[in-house]
Amino acid sequence: MRYIEKTDFKNKNFILKILMLLLCLGALIFASFLIGRYQFTLRTLLDIFASRFTEVERYWEKTLEVVILQVRFPRIILAVLVGGALSISGASYQTLFKNPMVSPDILGVSAGAGFGAALAMINDANWIEIQLCAFVFGLLAVSIAYIISHVFGGQSITILVLAGVVTSSFFQALLSIVKTLADTDNELPSITFWLMGSLSRATNRDVLIMLPALCISLFLLYFFRHQINALSAGEDVVQTMGVNVPLVKLVIVISSTLMTVVSVGICGIIGWIGMVIPHLARMITGADYNKMASVSFLVGGFFLLLVDNVIRGVENVELPLGVLTALIGTPVFVILLGKTRQGWN
Amino acid sequence: MLKVKNLSFHYNKGREILSDVSFELHKNDVSCLLGSNGTGKTTLLRCLLALNKTTKGIIKINGQDISKESPKKRAKYMAYVPQASTMAFPYLAKEVVLMGRIAHLGPGASPNNRDHKVCREVLENLGIYHLAEKVFNQMSGGERQMFLVARAMVQQAQILVMDEPTANLDYSNQVKILQIIKQLSEEGYSILMTSHFPDHAFLSCNKVMLMKGGKIIEIGKPEDAVTTQNLSNLYDTRVCVADVELCQEDITTKVCVPIMKKAK
Numbered sequence: 191m192r193y194i195e196k197t198d199f200k201n202k203n204f205i206l207k208i209l210m211l212l213l214c215l216g217a218l219i220f221a222s223f224l225i226g227r228y229q230f231t232l233r234t235l236l237d238i239f240a241s242r243f244t245e246v247e248r249y250w251e252k253t254l255e256v257v258i259l260q261v262r263f264p265r266i267i268l269a270v271l272v273g274g275a276l277s278i279s280g281a282s283y284q285t286l287f288k289n290p291m292v293s294p295d296i297l298g299v300s301a302g303a304g305f306g307a308a309l310a311m312i313n314d315a316n317w318i319e320i321q322l323c324a325f326v327f328g329l330l331a332v333s334i335a336y337i338i339s340h341v342f343g344g345q346s347i348t349i350l351v352l353a354g355v356v357t358s359s360f361f362q363a364l365l366s367i368v369k370t371l372a373d374t375d376n377e378l379p380s381i382t383f384w385l386m387g388s389l390s391r392a393t394n395r396d397v398l399i400m401l402p403a404l405c406i407s408l409f410l411l412y413f414f415r416h417q418i419n420a421l422s423a424g425e426d427v428v429q430t431m432g433v434n435v436p437l438v439k440l441v442i443v444i445s446s447t448l449m450t451v452v453s454v455g456i457c458g459i460i461g462w463i464g465m466v467i468p469h470l471a472r473m474i475t476g477a478d479y480n481k482m483a484s485v486s487f488l489v490g491g492f493f494l495l496l497v498d499n500v501i502r503g504v505e506n507v508e509l510p511l512g513v514l515t516a517l518i519g520t521p522v523f524v525i526l527l528g529k530t531r532q533g534w535n
Numbered sequence: 536m537l538k539v540k541n542l543s544f545h546y547n548k549g550r551e552i553l554s555d556v557s558f559e560l561h562k563n564d565v566s567c568l569l570g571s572n573g574t575g576k577t578t579l580l581r582c583l584l585a586l587n588k589t590t591k592g593i594i595k596i597n598g599q600d601i602s603k604e605s606p607k608k609r610a611k612y613m614a615y616v617p618q619a620s621t622m623a624f625p626y627l628a629k630e631v632v633l634m635g636r637i638a639h640l641g642p643g644a645s646p647n648n649r650d651h652k653v654c655r656e657v658l659e660n661l662g663i664y665h666l667a668e669k670v671f672n673q674m675s676g677g678e679r680q681m682f683l684v685a686r687a688m689v690q691q692a693q694i695l696v697m698d699e700p701t702a703n704l705d706y707s708n709q710v711k712i713l714q715i716i717k718q719l720s721e722e723g724y725s726i727l728m729t730s731h732f733p734d735h736a737f738l739s740c741n742k743v744m745l746m747k748g749g750k751i752i753e754i755g756k757p758e759d760a761v762t763t764q765n766l767s768n769l770y771d772t773r774v775c776v777a778d779v780e781l782c783q784e785d786i787t788t789k790v791c792v793p794i795m796k797k798a799k
Contacts (some may be wrong), residue, residue: 288623413643420634422624427617430584431690432610432638477624480645 204481207474211488215270218495222266225502228257265392269498270491271400272389272453273463275407277490279446280464281471281483282411285422286442287351293465294450297350297443298357300461302331303454305361308368308381317391320384321455328451331357336443345436347425387458387512389498396456403452407445411483414441419479460512463490466523473526493519536561536725537583537613537694542592544575544582552578553749556592560694560727560742565720567736567757568729570746571770576729579746580696583727584615596694610638614687616697619680619704621672628674628682629667632658635686650689657688661715677708684715695719697728701735713739733774733791736761745769758789766791 223235230250238258240246248255279294287296295301306327310320335350335357343349372378411418417438420428429435453460471486494511497518501509537560544553553575560566568576581587583594585606594601596612604612614635622631636650658664663681671679680700687695700716701709717739720726730736736743736757743760745753747769753760766774773794780787 285624290624416634416637416640416645420637422622422626423631423634424617424620426581426584426586427615428634428637429586429606430610430613430615430696431635432605432607434606472624476630477622477626478630 201481204475208484208488211485211492215488215492215495218492218499219266219270222269222495222499223258223262225499226257226262227505228254230254260394264394264397265389265498265502266495267397268392268400268456269389269495271397271404272457272460273467273494274487274491275400275404275449275453276460276464276494277467277471277486278408278411278483279450281468281479281486282418282442282446283464284468285418285479286439287347288422288424290469291465292351293461294446295358295459295461295464297335297354297447298331298361299328299447299450300454300459301358301361301365303328303451304385304459305365305368306330307384307455307458308365308372311381311384312368312372312377325451325455327361328454329447331361332443332447332451345425345439347439350439383510384458385512386510387460387515388508389457389501389511390508392456400452400456403448407449408487410441410445414438415480415483418442418483422477422479457511460494460515462512462516462519463494466519467493469523470526536564536597537727538593538595538598539583540593540595542579542582542594543590544578544587545590551749553582556749556751558744558751558754560725562693562723562725563720564742565716565726565728565740566742566744567740568727568744568746569731569733569736569761569769570729574746575749576746577698578749580615580698580727580729583696584613585609607638610690610692612692613694613696614690614692616680616683616687616695616700618699618702619676619683621679625673626671627667628663628669628671628678629654629658631671631682632667632685632689635689638690653691654685654689657685661685661688675708677704677711680704680708680712681715684712688719693723693725695724695726697726699729699731701730701732710738733761733766733776737789761789761791 220232220235224230224232234250234254235258237246238250238255241248242259276294280292283292283294283296284290303324307320307324309327310323315323335353338353338356339346339350343353369378369381372381417433420431420433421435421438423431425435450464467490468482468486470489471482474489475481475485494515497514498511500518501511501514539559540557542553542556543551545551556579558566568579570576578587582589585602589602601609601612632654633646633650636646636653639650640646655664658667661681661684663678663685666674666678671682674682684700697716700712704712713735716726716728740757743753743755743757744751745760745765752769753765761776763774763776766776775792775794776789777792778787779790
C-alpha cells in the first residue's frame with residue numbers, strides 16, 4: 191500500500207528544485223557584481239542599489255556607480271537572459287524534433303544572423319545597425335527554411351530539419367563570401383570575434399530589447415507547454431490525442447527563433463549551450479517538457495553567467511564567450527553523462 | 536457508434552490504396568482487420584484518425600459526420616493505440632499516460648486532480664499502477680504496450696483504434712493484451728484492431744474484416760468469415776481452419792494452421 195501512495199501524478203519535488211535553482215542563481219548574480227577590476231564590498235553594492243530607490247548617503251565615487259549600473263548590471267542580466275533563452279529554445283526544438291542533438295540554430299537562425307552581421311560590418315555600419323542586420327537576416331533564414339518545408343514537405347518534421355540544414359549551409363556560404371571580401375586589418379577580425387560571441391558590449395538598452403522578446407516567447411511556450419510535451423510521443427499520435435500539430439509547431443518555431451535571434455543580435459553566436467543545457471535539465475528533473483523547460487532556463491542562465499564571470503575575471507584578455515562555453519561545458523557534461531546515463535537508449 | 540461508408544483513398548490519382556470501404560462498429564464490438572502487408576490496413580486506420588485525408592466517403596460517429604471536426608473534438612470520440620515503441624527521451628510511464636489527457640485540458644491549463652484521478656483509475660484497472668514510476672523506455676515491450684493502451688483510455692473516447700496491438704510481443708504478453716481488449720469491450724468500448732494472426736479473431740473479436748488490395752472482401756462473425764477458403768484466398772497461402780476441443784476446459788474453438796509444403 192505504501193508503494194502505491196508513492197506514485198503521485200503531482201510532483202512536489204519539482205517546486206523544491208526550482209526554488210533551489212533560483213536561490214543559486216540569485217546568489218551567483220550578486221557575487222558576479224563583485225568580479226572585475228573595480229573592487230568594492232557587498233555592502234557598497236547593496237547601498238548603490240538602494241540609492242536608486244531611496245535616499246542613501248553617497249560615499250562612493252561616481253565612476254563606481256556607472257560601472258555597476260551601466261556596465262556590470264546589463265552584462266550580468268543579459269548573461270542570465272541569453273543563457274536561459276538559448277537553453278529553453280534548444281529544449282523546445284529537441285522536444286519538437288524528438289532529437290537530443292538539436293540546437294536552437296537548427297533552422298539556420300545563427301547562420302543567417304552571422305551573415306547579416308558580417309554584411310553590415312563590411313559596409314561600415316554602427317553597432318545598432320549590425321545588431322539590426324543580424325536580427326533581420328536571422329529571421330529571414332528561418333522564414334526561408336519554414337517556407338521551403340511548407341511548400342515542398344507538407345507538414346513533415348523531417349523536411350523541416352532538412353530545410354533548416356539547407357538554409358544554414360546557404361547562409362554559411364554567403365558568410366564565407368563576405369569574409370573573403372572583407373579587409374583583413376579591421377573587418378575580418380571583427381567578423382571573426384563577433385562569430386565567437388561576447389557580452390562585453392552589453393548595455394541597458396539591450397536588456398530592454400531582450401525582455402519583451404523573452405516575455406512574448408516564454409508566454410507562448412508556457413501556454414502550449416503540455417501540447418509541446420506531448421509532441422515527443424510522435425507527430426501522428428499526438429494529433430490523434432487532440433493537438434493541433436501545425437499550430438504548436440509554428441508556436442515553437444516562432445518563439446525559439448525570436449529568443450535566439452535577439453540573443454544573437456546582442457552578443458553574437460554562442461553555440462553549445464542550447465544543445466547541452468537541456469540534457470542537464472533532463473538529468474535534474476526528467477524528460478517532461480513542463481518541468482524540463484523551466485529548469486533549462488534557470489540552468490542555462492546560471493551557466494552562461496558563470497562562464498562570462500570567468501571571462502571578466504581573467505584580466506587583460508577578453509576571451510570569446512562562445513568558445514569558453516564549449517571549453518568549460520564539455521568536460522562538465524561528460525562527467526554528468528557518465529554519472530546519470532540511465533534512461534538513455 | 537462508428538459508421539464508415541464508401542471510403543476511398545489514394546496518394547496518386549489512378550492508384551487507389553483504399554476503395555469503397557464500408558463497415559460499422561457498434562458498442563462492445565471488437566473488430567479485427569486482417570490482411571497481408573501493404574494491403575491498406577494501416578492506411579484505413581490513418582484515414583479514420585484523420586492522419587490521411589480521405590478522397591471519398593463518409594465517416595460518421597453517432598450519426599455525425601466527423602470529417603470537419605477539430606483534432607480536439609475528434610480525440611474525444613476516438614483514441615489511437617500505436618505499436619509499442621520507445622520515446623525519444625527518458626519519460627516516466629506516468630508522464631506518458633498523462634499526455635492522453637491533453638484533449639481535456641483547457642487552454643493553457645495544467646492537468647488537475649480530476650485528470651490525475653482518471654489516470655490512476657485506468658492504471659489500477661489495467662493492473663499496472665505499481666509500474667507508473669518506471670522509466671518508459673526501460674520497460675519491456677509488453678509493459679510499454681499496456682501503458683500505451685492506458686494513455687488511449689484516459690482520453691475517454693468510446694472508440695479505440697489499435698494498430699497491431701500484439702506486434703513484437705512475446706506469447707504471454709500477446710495473450711495479456713488480447714485479454715485486455717476483451718475486457719475493454721465488455722466495459723463498453725468499441726475496438727478496431729489490425730492483426731497478422733487470424734487466430735486473434737477467434738480469441739478476442741466478435742467481428743472480422745478481411746482486406747485485400749484496398750477492398751474489404753469479407754466481413755462478418757469470426758466463425759463465418761474466417762474459413763479455410765477465405766484465409767487461403769486472403770493470404771495466397773494454404774491455411775486450414777480447424778475445430779479443436781480443449782478437453783480440460785470443455786471448450787470448442789477454432790484455430791488456423793498453415794499447410795507447409797513438403798521439403799524435397
